[in-house]
Amino acid sequence: MAHVVVLGAGLSGALMAYEMKDQLRAEDRLTVITKDPVYHFVPSNPWVAVSWRTREAVQVDLAPVFKRKGIEFRPVAAAKVVASENAVELVDGSRVSYDYLVVATGPDLAFDEIPGLGPDGHTQSICHVDHAQKASVAFEEFCKKPGPIVVGAVQGASCFGPAYEFAMILDTELRRRKIRDKVPMTFVTAEPYVGHLGLDGVGDTKGLLESEFRDRHIKWMTSCKLQKVEPGKMTVEEIGDDGQAKGTKELPFGFAMMLPAFRGVAPVRGIEGLSNPRGFTVVDKHQRNPKFGNVFAVGVCVAIAPVAPTPVPCGVPKTGFMIESMVTATAKNIGQLLRGAQPTHEATWNAVCLADFGDSGVAFVAQPQIPPRNVNWASEGKWVHHAKVAFEKYFLRKMRKGTSETLYEKAFLELLGINKLKAAS
Numbered sequence: 281m282a283h284v285v286v287l288g289a290g291l292s293g294a295l296m297a298y299e300m301k302d303q304l305r306a307e308d309r310l311t312v313i314t315k316d317p318v319y320h321f322v323p324s325n326p327w328v329a330v331s332w333r334t335r336e337a338v339q340v341d342l343a344p345v346f347k348r349k350g351i352e353f354r355p356v357a358a359a360k361v362v363a364s365e366n367a368v369e370l371v372d373g374s375r376v377s378y379d380y381l382v383v384a385t386g387p388d389l390a391f392d393e394i395p396g397l398g399p400d401g402h403t404q405s406i407c408h409v410d411h412a413q414k415a416s417v418a419f420e421e422f423c424k425k426p427g428p429i430v431v432g433a434v435q436g437a438s439c440f441g442p443a444y445e446f447a448m449i450l451d452t453e454l455r456r457r458k459i460r461d462k463v464p465m466t467f468v469t470a471e472p473y474v475g476h477l478g479l480d481g482v483g484d485t486k487g488l489l490e491s492e493f494r495d496r497h498i499k500w501m502t503s504c505k506l507q508k509v510e511p512g513k514m515t516v517e518e519i520g521d522d523g524q525a526k527g528t529k530e531l532p533f534g535f536a537m538m539l540p541a542f543r544g545v546a547p548v549r550g551i552e553g554l555s556n557p558r559g560f561t562v563v564d565k566h567q568r569n570p571k572f573g574n575v576f577a578v579g580v581c582v583a584i585a586p587v588a589p590t591p592v593p594c595g596v597p598k599t600g601f602m603i604e605s606m607v608t609a610t611a612k613n614i615g616q617l618l619r620g621a622q623p624t625h626e627a628t629w630n631a632v633c634l635a636d637f638g639d640s641g642v643a644f645v646a647q648p649q650i651p652p653r654n655v656n657w658a659s660e661g662k663w664v665h666h667a668k669v670a671f672e673k674y675f676l677r678k679m680r681k682g683t684s685e686t687l688y689e690k691a692f693l694e695l696l697g698i699n700k701l702k703a704a705s
């Protein structure tokens with residue numbers, strides 16, 4: 281009998297539990313430990329922040345789903361992973377032993393690295409549904425007394441798509457409220473050019489997103505380091521291509537949302553061999569930690585090197601489909617280990633994304649995510665908005681049913697030639 285523990289039940293952890301269950305032998309146990317007993321569909325957060333969605337509409341109570349599937353559930357936060365003793369210590373003082381551990385703890389949001397950044401400071405966030413709800417209150421207040429808006433992503437950020445989405449969604453909502461003419465908007469980013477996305481661009485994301493900004497009268501500043509945020513004002517340093525500072529600017533705002541840098545969560549940080557200096561979990565091509573061979577990792581918590589150096593540090597985004605590919609490989613690899621075989625499955629880490637602008641959007645496929653690529657495609661249109669709304673409903677339904685991939689989805693992806701696993705060599 282083996283005990284498999286999944287730590288975290290966000291996008292990667294919940295799917296991991298569903299796929300892992302199918303790979304267990306009859307005698308094995310599966311437990312999910314997580315801080316939050318309720319799953320929230322993170323990609324809907326920009327919509328929550330402008331009140332297009334309620335929190336309740338994008339959440340799933342996981343306890344009944346796990347119970348139905350015979351998965352044990354401990355909705356208590358982890359305090360420490362003790363990898364040398366194959367155990368996880370929880371904040372209530374209890375300890376859970378494992379034979380295999382899958383770390384799926386997502387990002388720790390590093391707001392504290394910049395003075396005044398984040399929902400406890402002076403900017404809004406859409407990274408968590410709690411933040412998005414708080415942002416929606418601030419946005420309603422802002423609309424009563426409109427002024428400048430600043431949106432973007434700070435130095436070291438790795439998740440840029442939602443910043444573009446939120447800028448365009450705000451523009452759409454302000455036009456609907458007929459107050460767009462009172463709101464100068466600026467996009468401020470660590471990326472070296474608009475549409476870099478931490479991926480050195482995908483297809484013509486540079487052209488598509490610059491054109492979208494021009495159409496919507498959104499100004500932009502690239503290669504920026506955010507120095508500090510004070511009430512109603514942020515100080516931004518612009519960096520040249522040679523890495524030298526070009527000067528600082530003060531940007532006034534009535535409403536601002538800046539995505540922070542990510543790091544690994546505290547329970548897995550600072551463990552020699554398990555995590556890198558930012559606390560991300562180190563894995564090999566089988567999603568397995570090289571030092572602790574019974575520990576795997578999936579999702580945003582995985583350590584991935586940047587695609588190429590940039591004047592201001594930019595990380596690689598870990599998008600939903602890429603995460604799903606990590607989950608499938610991990611479940612199958614642990615399944616092999618349980619049966620005495622060595623892991624052979626490798627995730628493709630392909631980036632497939634729908635970025636919604638409220639009335640249109642941009643879709644892209646990067647296969648593989650590091651250029652040069654076999655597939656390097658981006659396209660823009662109203663269809664992307666409708667596809668994203670449909671995907672939200674479909675994904676939440678999967679979560680409520682406890683399935684990871686339907687036959688329909690599998691067939692559709694095969695038709696497009698988008699695979700989760702690399703072909704066996």
Ligand SMILES: Cc1cc2nc3c(=O)[nH]c(=O)nc-3n(C[C@H](O)[C@H](O)[C@H](O)COP(=O)(O)OP(=O)(O)OC[C@H]3O[C@@H](n4cnc5c(N)ncnc54)[C@H](O)[C@@H]3O)c2cc1C
Pocket residue numbers: 287288289290291292293313314315316322323324325326356357358359384385386387406407408439442545547578579580581598599600601603632633634635
């Ligand atoms: C605003 C936003 C929008 C995004 N939109 C898209 C999109 O449209 N398309 C796309 O492909 N990708 C998108 N992403 C990227 C990615 O898909 C999401 O970030 C996704 O939620 C990452 O999944 P995850 O499981 O790694 O982390 P999360 O979903 O954040 O889950 C982490 C889990 O770990 C748990 N946890 C954390 N600490 C502990 C602890 N100490 N003990 C126990 N449990 C713990 C949390 O409670 C949570 O359940 C978006 C990201 C953001 C921030």
